[in-house]
Amino acid sequence: MTSPVNVTVTGAAGQIGYALLFRIASGQMLGPETPVRLRLLEIPQGVKAAEGTAMELDDCAFPLVAGIDIVDDPTVGFDGANVALLVGARPRGPGMERGDLLEANGGIFKPQGQAINAGAADDVRVLVVGNPANTNALIAASNAPDVPTDRFTAMTRLDHNRALTQVAKKAGVPVSEVRRLTIWGNHSATQYPDLFHAEVGGRPGTELTDDRAWLEQDFIPTVAKRGAAIIDARGASSAASAANAAIDHVHDWVLGTPEGDWTSAGVVSDGSYGVPEGLISSFPVVSQNGAWEIVQGLEISDFSRGRIDASVGELDDERAAVRQLGLV
Numbered sequence: 126m127t128s129p130v131n132v133t134v135t136g137a138a139g140q141i142g143y144a145l146l147f148r149i150a151s152g153q154m155l156g157p158e159t160p161v162r163l164r165l166l167e168i169p170q171g172v173k174a175a176e177g178t179a180m181e182l183d184d185c186a187f188p189l190v191a192g193i194d195i196v197d198d199p200t201v202g203f204d205g206a207n208v209a210l211l212v213g214a215r216p217r218g219p220g221m222e223r224g225d226l227l228e229a230n231g232g233i234f235k236p237q238g239q240a241i242n243a244g245a246a247d248d249v250r251v252l253v254v255g256n257p258a259n260t261n262a263l264i265a266a267s268n269a270p271d272v273p274t275d276r277f278t279a280m281t282r283l284d285h286n287r288a289l290t291q292v293a294k295k296a297g298v299p300v301s302e303v304r305r306l307t308i309w310g311n312h313s314a315t316q317y318p319d320l321f322h323a324e325v326g327g328r329p330g331t332e333l334t335d336d337r338a339w340l341e342q343d344f345i346p347t348v349a350k351r352g353a354a355i356i357d358a359r360g361a362s363s364a365a366s367a368a369n370a371a372i373d374h375v376h377d378w379v380l381g382t383p384e385g386d387w388t389s390a391g392v393v394s395d396g397s398y399g400v401p402e403g404l405i406s407s408f409p410v411v412s413q414n415g416a417w418e419i420v421q422g423l424e425i426s427d428f429s430r431g432r433i434d435a436s437v438g439e440l441d442d443e444r445a446a447v448r449q450l451g452l453v
């Protein structure tokens with residue numbers, strides 16, 4: 126057996142943390158041969174609940190778990206981390222403006238970036254789940270100058286998975302027959318789920334995009350507003366599906382994406398597709414040899430261009446706001 130991989134999960138006592146840790150521990154994220162040492166990072170008020178989660182992890186007697194630590198200091202939490210899942214974040218409170226939200230999250234992701242820079246393992250891979258995920262990832266990356274920026278990613282895999290199922294239902298095919306779909310831009314209501322390059326049941330996705338009424342009034346808003354629909358139905362935000370997406374993202378990052386398909390992830394832009402360099406934006410990506418690569422050469426229709434630009438514009442505004450706050 127290989128030596129254990131150090132996995133740090135922030136917000137470990139929260140609802141996504143609770144859905145996530147057991148799946149990591151069971152081997153679903155890094156594979157059935159890879160032992161994990163779990164580090165649960167919480168704020169002091171969350172430590173007791175995290176201890177309860179750790180007790181339950183103990184009670185599962187997972188053979189792959191090499192140890193569990195519970196900490197409230199990011200410097201300790203990220204020391205030696207190979208995989209860091211940044212789930213804990215500050216939610217938007219009543220009357221909070223976007224600037225206040227970005228500032229509050231800067232207070233979390235700036236010190237976490239610094240702690241990753243100071244002590245994480247050389248091969249650290251970071252996935253930011255906590256919202257606003259793209260800009261939180263940008264803040265963390267900007268405060269970790271010694272870590273390559275391509276190790277910082279933001280989660281749009283939940284949006285990708287949501288889109289897969291909507292398309293499969295519309296076309297009456299299994300989810301496994303929907304390929305090469307893309308989420309572009311920000312993990313927010315401006316995100317753009319793109320079907321123009323998709324293959325659905327062996328047929329081109331444009332057979333679906335030709336139905337503009339469905340595309341614009343049903344598919345795109347259903348995917349983009351799914352989070353709000355879940356809150357409305359469940360009385361709580363997405364948790365198990367968010368944890369599942371985080372597992373998928375890290376699994377594919379480390380172990381590779383399937384041949385002939387791609388997925389979506391928030392990765393640092395190299396200027397591809399006109400997305401300003403340095404923004405952490407969702408793109409079509411493949412993972413090879415443990416690194417994400419943006420899929421190149423896709424033709425972008427006028428319809429897609431407008432939608433991508435709108436979402437990327439929002440990311441640009443967020444970057445300007447956190448620059449002004451001195452966070453990046």
Ligand code: NAX
Nearest residue numbers: 136138139140141166167168171213214255256280283367
């Ligand atoms: P919860 O409120 O259940 O849990 C958050 C946990 O984070 C709490 O236990 C809290 O004590 C902890 N925490 C807060 N600040 C921390 C810090 N500085 N260090 C360590 N821990 C800290 O939220 P949950 O439902 O688990 O959601 C977590 C985050 O995921 C939220 O920001 C949420 O908006 C975001 N989501 C992102 C999604 C995505 O697709 N990218 C989808 C699901 C979810 O909405």
